[in-house]
Amino acid sequence: MEIAQILTNAVVVASIYGLIAVAVSITWSSLGLVNLGYGFVFSFAGFWAWVVAQNVSEWPPIVAAAGLVGGAVGGILICLVVFIPLHDKPNFTTRGMIGTLAISLIGSQALLMQFGPRAKSLPELFGYWQVDIAGMALTSDKIGIVVCSIVMLGFVVFWMKGSRRGLEIRAMMMNPHAASIVGIGIRSTGIYVMALTGAMAGLASVLLSQTYYIAPFSGLTPLIKGVSIALCGGLGSVQGAVIAAMILGLTEAVTSRFLGGQYVLITQFLVIILILIVRPRGISGLLDKAREQ
Amino acid sequence: MTDTQPAKLRPITWHNPLEPWGQDQGNPELTSVASPDASDTWRANTKYKAKTYKVGRLKHYVIWRNNGQRLWDRWRWWPTRRNVLNIRGLYNRKTLKAEKKILDRRPIYWAICFALLVIGPAVFPASMYNTLLSAGTIFGIFAAINVCWTLILGTASIFTLASYAVVGVAAFVTTYLSIQWGLPWYVLPVGGAFIGLAVGIVIAIPALRLDGFYYALLTLGLNELCRVFFTTSKVFGSASGGLYGADSFIPDSWSPNAQSLLSYYSAFLLLVAVLFLFRFINGKQLGRVLRMAPEKREAFAEACGVDYRRARIIIFVVTSAALGFIGGFYATLYRGTAFSIFSFDTVLLGLAMVTIGGIGKAEGAILGTLVVTFLDKVLIDLGPTRLFLIGLIMLGVVLFTNNGYFGIKKQFNAWRDKKRGEWRSMRSEKGGEALPEEATERDNKDEVYFLRFDKMQRDYLKTLICPEIIEEHRQQPLGQHSATLERLLMYFRRAPMDDKYALQRNAETGRYKIIAFSGHRGVSPRVVEDREYDTIGDGYHAIFVRRVHDLMES
Known part of the structure; x- marks a missing residue:
């Protein structure tokens, strides 16, 4: 059952990267900001959770909550430093993207100076147990990761559909200009969006640290994977991101089964490029609904 | 408004002009109450109130004999x-x-900078000679890469983040070929150019369909793909941190100092060659065509017959070949390449270099490279702080300038124009005078001058009004008045017909009411107030008071 094993791994990894992809997607479509600072938010939240685990308690809910809060704080930081000063300036999209990159450079160096280059590991959140389903051994962390990210994603979708703030964010997605005319504050919405998406990145960080370690530069790979999934699914679309995460996870599983691990990125990018050539705005992005700003 | 200093009051004596001919009524001369001089108002109104500075607004040019x-x-x-x-x-x-x-004067500045780079090794301080020389070599190569990159970002408006990946691929493949087939050093840059061309064509295919940031995100991924591929591949020396062993043009028999000098000057020549490429793309047909089609106005350019897509892709592919050339050159200069060329930090530093100076300008790319290379390679003692500093500079540049250092002048001029407009609107007085903006839109310039004169006259007449004048009019609404009152009445009588006050006599009661003319033929006057006056004199005075009130309000 090697292929099943690889498939479950792909699903686990895709559910983590899917969180970041949805975060990138929501930020782009509601604020028009290409936020490449999630790598920093990711490491920041990881270190935040690590500090809490070291000093306060290793009880899993507290560590996970610390990750969420750390991510939200990192997101709000980016919002305050980059989005709010720049959102009404000329060349906002370019400058915003470069600004978030600068934040990620500064932030990673600050983390490096503060905590040193050694990787840190978080306590096990989901304990040690495993379930056998149809001959597959599913370990506790895999189930926990998938369940946590589905819960988080479900919460985000529910909150966006059901709450007043979510309505504001969706209005910003449809037409930011009209939204600001009917009294939706761009800056306050920016803070909600960045806090929410930062919390998603923070959760992804805590979940991924069950498999890997926390290091100042560990946010880069999740960021690039997340951005690729968001791009492939269509920026601004949650279901597109989910579909793309599944397709790319499947590609990864199939490639590493039949070709070998070093070709994973190549096939993934070929798939992404093929999808983008057929549909330049991603799987469920509509060409004429592209955000103009 | 009127002068701030209190106007000097002086009595005005009226001489009857008919007096020499003799008349049976009226006085030969009449003194009026003391009133201000009209020329004070004239001076106050015609004074140039904008604050002026010794240094003019004109651009300062050096005048040569x-x-x-x-x-x-x-x-x-x-x-x-x-x-x-x-x-x-x-x-x-x-x-x-x-x-x-x-x-x-830019050619002169370029010449000075080139001269400084040429004589640089002769004036470097001895304690840092080697550091500066190797930093200078790196500066030359990175400046060349960044000039190419800014050509893609600025002139072609394709937001790629894969420029360093193209350089790296060319460098690795040429090094590999040199090791395997023993290619001589002079083939490597040319071979690199062909590899760059091929890579450029491959990654230009998505650029045909994707625009803006979709392409930026894709190329970010491509960069990571190259990094993972080359780092994990056994062929390219995954264990040793890089691939070394290519043929080099630097003879081993030379002294280390001579070798460094040779690499410094060869990197300088590479930079000069790339600047020529920049000049011949950006300043010639392709660049000019694309200046017609900036972002978001492509549709207009297309309607004018500009094939902007073709121009962009040509620039992209040609520049990719140039980047490949630089990659081959890099391989032959350092006898190989390290994996760090693909790292995300390299892309970030490169982006910092390009943004600090300003995207789309060769001088911007070079200045940014100078700043970042100096911080990164010369101030090594600072440790991780130097990357922190570079990030801070990058963030500051992005937050406060529209387009880097070389965009500051344009941004400052725009800001100054905005402020100038604000100051002008603050100091222009809205006393019925036409604002400069309105004045240009009126065909009849007489109106503009009339409004200006009228405002001045009202300013003056306001200073004349005092209780004595009103009392004088109350006692004798018609007939001979003092000069001051006469001036006022003349102004009131000359008012335009619309909304001019008049008296209406009720035929039954014989009492008077104040009405105002509509000023339009066939439109009846409106009644101003319900109060009725017994005599016509009371009515005249009521109208006078009303007009005085209107004058003071205006």
Whole structure:
């Protein structure tokens, strides 16, 4: 059952990267900001959770909550430093993207100076147990990761559909200009969006640290994977991101089964490029609904 | 408004002009109450109130001496007729001497900078000689890469983040070929150019369909793909941190110092060659075509017959070949390449270099490279702080400038124009005077001057009003008045017909009411107030008081 094993791994990894992809997607479509600072938010939240685990308690809910809060704080930081000063300036999209990159450079160096280059590991959140389903051994962390990210994603979708703030964010997605005319504050919405998406990145960080370690530069790979999934699914679309995460996870599983691990990125990018050539705005992005700003 | 200092009051004596001919009624002369001088109002209104500074707004040019015979002589790039400097010859209007001024001094600055780079090794301090020389070599190569990159970002408006990946791929493949097949050093840059061309064509295919940030995100991924591929591949030396062993043009027999000098000057020559490429793409047909099609106005350019997509892709592919050339050169200069060329930090530093100076300008790319290379390679003692500093500079540049250091001038000028408009609107008085903006839109300029005069006159008449005048009018609404009151009444009588006050006599009661004319034929007057006056004199005075009130309100 090697292929099943690889498939479950792909699903686990895709559910983590899917969180970041949805975060990138929501930020782009509601604020028009290409936020490449999630790598920093990711490491920041990881270190935040690590500090809490070291000093306060290793009880899993507290560590996970610390990750969420750390991510939200990192997101709000980016919002305050980059989005709010720049959102009404000329060349906002370019400058915003470069600004978030600068934040990620500064932030990673600050983390490096503060905590040193050694990787840190978080306590096990989901304990040690495993379930056998149809001959597959599913370990506790895999189930926990998938369940946590589905819960988080479900919460985000529910909150966006059901709450007043979510309505504001969706209005910003449809037409930011009209939204600001009917009294939706761009800056306050920016803070909600960045806090929410930062919390998603923070959760992804805590979940991924069950498999890997926390290091100042560990946010880069999740960021690039997340951005690729968001791009492939269509920026601004949650279901597109989910579909793309599944397709790319499947590609990864199939490639590493039949070709070998070093070709994973190549096939993934070929798939992404093929999808983008057929549909330049991603799987469920509509060409004429592209955000103009 | 009127002068701030209290106007000096002086009595006005009215002389009856009919007096020499003799008349049976009226006084030969009449003194009126003391009132201000009209010329004070005139002076206050015609004074230039904008604050002026000694240094003018005109661009400051250095004026060079010249003589009439050489006024039109120019240096030219042989064998073309293109001027080296954009010089204008002129005669001074006051002294009538022949003068010349250089309108565009950038070629001089470029020449100075090149000269500094050439004589650099001779003046480097001995304690840091080796550090500066190797930093200078890196500066030359990175500046060349960044000039190419800014050509893609700025001129072609394709937001790629994979430029360093193209350089790296070319460098790795040429190194590998040199090791395997023993290619000589002079083949490597050319081979690199072909590899760059091929890579450029491959990654240009998505650029045809994707625009803006979709492409940026894709190329970010491509960069990571190259990094993972080359780092994990056994062929390219995954264990040793890089691939080394390519043939080099630097002879091993030379002293280390001579080797460093040779690499420094070869990197400098590479930079000069890339600048020529920049000049020949950005300043010639392709660049000019694309200046017609900036972002978001592509549709207009297309309607004008500009094939902007073709131009962009040509620039992208040609520049990719140039980047490949630089990659091959890099391989032969350092005898190989490290994996760090693909790292995300390299892309970030490169982006910092390009943004600090300003995207789309060769001088911007070079200045940014100078700043970042200096911080990164010369101030090594600072440790991780130096990357932190670079990030801070990058963030500051992005937050406060629209387009880097070389965009500051444009941004400052726009800001100054905005402020100038604000100040002008703050100091222009809205006393019925036409604002400068309105004045240009009125066809009849007489109206503009009339409004200006009328405002001035009202300013003056306001100073005349005092209880004595009103009392004088109350006692005698018609007949001979003092000069001051007469001036007021003349102004009131000359008012335009619309909304001019009049008296209406009720035929039954014989009492008077104040009405106002509509000013339009066939539209009846409106009643101003319900109060009725017994005598016509009371009515006249009521109208007078009402007009005085209107005057003071205006």
